[in-house]
Amino acid sequence: MSQQSKVNIQVSYIYDPMCxxxxxxRPSWLALQQAIHEQLPDVHINYSLGGLAPDSDQPMSLHTQEVLKHGWKRIANQLGTKFNFDYWEKCKPRRSTYPAxxxxxxxxxxxxxEQMIVAIQEAYYLNAKNPSDDDTLIALxxxxxxxxxxxxxxxxxxxxQQQLLSEIQQTHTLPINGFPSLVLSIDGRHQRIQLSYLHWEKSFEQIQKIINLKLRKGYLGVIMRALHYKSH
Incomplete structure (x- = not known):
């Protein structure tokens, strides 16, 4: 058993399916996740919901729609992400992500x-379906x-609903900065990981560095305690 497997190490991915x-x-997260599985097999990956917008039957205001459209265009320009803007014509947008x-x-x-996340994202961003609607979610x-x-x-x-509210409350005790966020937890101690949308390797290198540092300190601590015990 490796030294790494003797401690509880977890990477939490904080998300909302309609973020x-x-x-x-997503492409960078998939690459990072694969690297963790292959090179850090003792590290557990955890998905945690952050919850952007509570349930609402109210139509989204035109102002909010314009803000979100602008956000989609910005992401498309910066990251090359695909969006289907027909959504804003075909659907009746609501600021409500809790159903998803x-x-x-x-x-x-x-x-x-993970399958549900990508199904919701593809329905929303590529196929102009509204994941705020129960009918859409049931079909997915x-x-x-x-x-x-x-x-x-x-x-x-x-x-x-109570499970969701409890998870959101717990998620917001972590050192996050909006969605998505990454948090590395080692034996219950949490540290935010810098997130790079285009260079997932940066996050991976930070995770590796922190884990190695923590394990080295822990190993030295064991040696020092052993030496202290032998000296008495």
Whole structure:
């Protein structure tokens, strides 16, 4: 067993499935995640929901729509991310991401959280579908292999809503700076990782450096305690 496996090391990815910057970050996150799996196999990857916007039936204001459109254009220009702007004509936008967050929690129970995230993102940003609508989420649940009837019941259940609120509360105790965010936790001690949208290697190098430093300090601490014990 490696020294690394003797401590609890976790990288948390803080996201909202309807966060446009999370969509822009997706290629880099996939590359970073793969590097962690291959080169740091003892590090656990955890997905945590941040929750952008609570449930609302109110139409999104024209001002907010323009702000979000501008954000999409900025991400497309900076990162080359694809967006389907037909969404703003075909759908009735609402500032409400909690339904999509609950969908991800339900999918997590079946080990399908990552599949649900990408299904929501592709529906929203590429296919001009509205993930604020339950009908859209139920169709996506069926698409990724979940039972649509059971999913539909859970989507509006108080239990899932409370689970979401608890997770959001816990997430906001971490050292995050908006969404997406990365947090490295070693034996319960948290440190924010700098996030690069185009150069995932920078985040990986920081993670490696912190882990190596922490493990080296821990190893030296064990030696010093052993020497202190032998001297008595």
């Amino acid at each position: 446009s910057w999370c969509w822009g970050y 967050c609950r969908a991800c929690l339900i999918a997590r129970e079946s080990g399908l959280e 649940a069926k698409k990724i292999g979940l039972d649509e009837i059971a999913f539909s019941k859970q989507l509006s259940s108080p239990e899932i």
